[in-house]
Each structure stands twice: as C-alpha cells, then as structure tokens.
Amino acid sequence: MQITNGSAGTTVDIRRASQADPEANAGIADRLHTLGVRAIAMTVVDNGGVTRVKVVPVRRLASVLRSGVGFSVVWAVAGTDDSFALAAPFDTPAGDLRLFPDLDALDAVTGGSPLAWVPADQYTQDLEVSPCCQRSVLREAVERGRARGIEFKAAFEVEMSLLDRDGRPAHSGPGYSASALLEIEPFALDLMDALAAHGIEVEQLHPEYAPGQVEFSCTARDPLAAADQLVLSRVVARKVARAHGLDVSFAPSVHPGTLGNGCHLHLSAWRDGVNLMQGGDEAGGGMSVDGAAMAAGMLDALPGVLAVLAPSVLSYARLQPQKWAGAYACWGVENREAALRLVPGTVSSRASSANVEIKTIDGATNPYLALSVLLTAAFDGIDRDAALPAPVQRDPHSMTKSERTKARIARLPSTLGEAVDLLARSEVAMKALGPQLHHAFVTVRRQEWATYGKCDVAEVISDYRLRY
Structure with missing residues (x-):
C-alpha cells in the first residue's frame, strides 16, 4: 500500500x-x-x-x-x-x-x-x-518555476548491472535480446511487481547492451517526486536482486572496457497545461520559444555543471564518444550521441510526451542536485532569451574539428578534475546550490579526484562497484 x-x-x-x-x-x-x-x-x-x-x-x-x-x-x-x-x-x-x-x-x-x-x-x-539539504534546494528550484507559472515533469531511466555473488554479469547478452531476458526473467518479473507494490509504475524494462546490464523506465513525476522515486527504485532493485542471490551496481563503470550505467533524465516543462517542449517551429526542433530557451540554457550550462551530473572519476570512463553517453555539448532531434536529445514523441502523443533527454547523467549522481542545477540553467535560458544553435543530426565525433567549431560543438570535460574546476566557477551551479552546498560539493569532488584521479579504472571500480 x-x-x-x-x-x-x-x-x-x-x-x-x-x-x-x-x-x-x-x-x-x-x-x-x-x-x-x-x-x-x-x-x-x-x-x-x-x-x-x-x-x-x-x-x-x-x-x-x-x-x-x-x-x-x-x-x-x-x-x-x-x-x-x-x-x-x-x-x-x-x-x-x-x-x-x-x-x-x-x-x-x-x-x-x-x-x-x-x-x-x-x-x-x-x-x-x-543550507546543505540537497532535497530542499530542489524543492526551492521547483518553487521558483511555479512562481514563473512553469511546472516540470521528470523521469530518470535506471540502468544497472546485475551481478552474481562472484561479481560476474547475470546475463551474457546480446543487448535487448530475448535470450538475455530469459536468463534474468524471474528477477525481472519480481522487480516489476515489487516496484508496482511501492507505487512505482514501470513503463518498460529490457536487458541493455552490456553483459548483465538491465534498464527500466518509470512514469514521469514532478521533479522532487521523480528524484525520490529514483532513490526508492534503487533500494527495491537491490532488495529483489539479493532475494535471487544476485546484486546490482549502479556505478558509472562496472566492468573495464564495457559500457557503463547511465541515469538519463527526461524533462518537460509545462505552462497552463501546455507542454512547452512542443508547439513551436522547426528552428527550435518544434519546441516553443520558452521551451527552446530552456533547452539552450541547459546546453550552455552543461560544461560547468557536468561534475554534478557525472560526479565520479568513473563517470569519465563512461562519458566517451560513440557510446551514446552524450560526450559532446550539442543537441539534436532524436540524436543519441548528443548530450541533449530532443524527444518529440509520436504525432499521436506529441502534445503530452515531448521532452528533452539529458544523456550525460550517470548512476553516481545525486538526483536532487542534478535536477536543481538543470532547472536553474533552464530558468537562466529564459532570462537571457538564450538561443539554440542548429541541431546536430549526425555523430559529432565523426565530424572534423573545424566542422565542430563551426557548429558550436564542444567536447565536454574528459576528467573529473577538469569538470570540478569548471563547477567551481559555474554561476548556475552557485545559484542552484547556494554558497555552502556548492563549496561542500566541490570540496568532496576535488578530494575524490586527488585520491582516485590517477588510479587504474579497475581499481576504482573495485572500490565503488556497490557504493551507490
């Protein structure tokens, strides 16, 4: 109940x-x-x-x-x-x-x-x-949106690595395959039942691309409820896994050299019951003027807030080009290599389902802080009348450096150290988190970089695999 x-x-x-x-x-x-x-x-x-x-x-x-x-x-x-x-x-x-x-x-x-x-x-x-209550800063960001007449709907995708007690993947693939699902069928069915019993509505579940990897998606909620839902769903997943003699890892990288666990966020903004991520012209990918400005604000802020969205040394083992992780600061319509993917939805449901997906987020993130910085960046986009560059409809890594420069495409930070330096100077992050929480967060992440930044990825994985 x-x-x-x-x-x-x-x-x-x-x-x-x-x-x-x-x-x-x-x-x-x-x-x-x-x-x-x-x-x-x-x-x-x-x-x-x-x-x-x-x-x-x-x-x-x-x-x-x-x-x-x-x-x-x-x-x-x-x-x-x-x-x-x-x-x-x-x-x-x-x-x-x-x-x-x-x-x-x-x-x-x-x-x-x-x-x-x-x-x-x-x-x-x-x-x-x-001032260091992470959940309260998100609540305040939501209230700032309501003061503008804007409400948000948010949903995290949950990617996890299902492991046996020896740390081996619980399925051997192929990704999305029936054979992989049959290897984990009892767990998958029990997980969906358990989530439903907790009031968490699963929209879909499938075996993901990496060995042992599983993903499920849940219905969109208001941002605070969406973050709460993510935290609870992870607890439930781990409890169900242990009942099956298994465990789960939400770490950004679990097995060296394989794809890691993302925690992609789908976000839509609404005013007077109208979805602002649709209803506009082609220049904004079909987004309204304010919807496009919010997307531009998030895109502009991404380098500076990346250490909140991808906060671990392991995050940068995952955040690689051509891995559908969003390694380049660009946007595109249904482009899974772009850091910000516009999902317009089908013609029959576009008015209700259009959203933007932020792909850089991974399983190490604090969901309350991730949403806080992104909502603040969205408001900044509206305040500045920020404009999106042209959408990128190809793999940005396949473009030449001059082509990327002309298209205003930049590679996002490739290490936690680089990302934390940008976070320390990010006005959006400081406004979203407040001075005390911003200082505490930057200090924690600088210590992680100093401790693990030069370590072998396999060593960090060993320490972090079951921490989240």
Missing part, C-alpha cells in the same frame, strides 16, 4: 507541514502498524552520491516529527569512499543536524514488509532548513 502519492505540492518547510495535523500523523502510524510495518527508514543522498539512512521504530513517529533525528554536520563532506573532505565549517566533530521525514513521500510496500521508506530533509538544531 502506498500511503500517499509522492512529493508533489510539498511546502518548503516540511517540518511545520508534518506537525500541522497530529491526528493525521497518528493515523499514518496506525495504518503502518496495521500493515505490519515496524520501522521507517529515512533516506538522504549525500554529496558523494551515497544513499545514507537512519531507521526509527514506527512507535516513535510522533517524536521524530516533533524533534527530528540526529545527523552530523560532517555528512555534508562525506565522499563515496566514506572519507570526509576538509571544508569548513563541516569538517568538525562538533555540531548536529536534524532529519525530518517528508510524510508526503512516505511509502509502505504490500506483502508484509516490516520496513517503510521515506526521504528526509535536513534541518539545523534551531529547526531551520539546512
């Missing part, structure tokens, strides 16, 4: 909203008890891209909604490898935050699961929203 229907409409201060109706909150606790739920797992995705968790008994829900649960300030500078970067004022054993569950996103699974999952927001001990 899904207690509610995602994060849509959540107010900026979820702590006060959750306290507004004590009787309703008591009713939620009672329903959880009736379902056999004994505890609630509160999740936070940190700047290392790791989903951290605190578990509280259901009987303590009222107390948690009143005072929260402790969470050290040092988690703002936690790395993927559990190291902590040195960045004041976070690099200290002193100080504490409080985690508050967002009951609008509380979910409980059918089938007698004793554990319910809920995303949490971070507050100071003075009960103010922490």
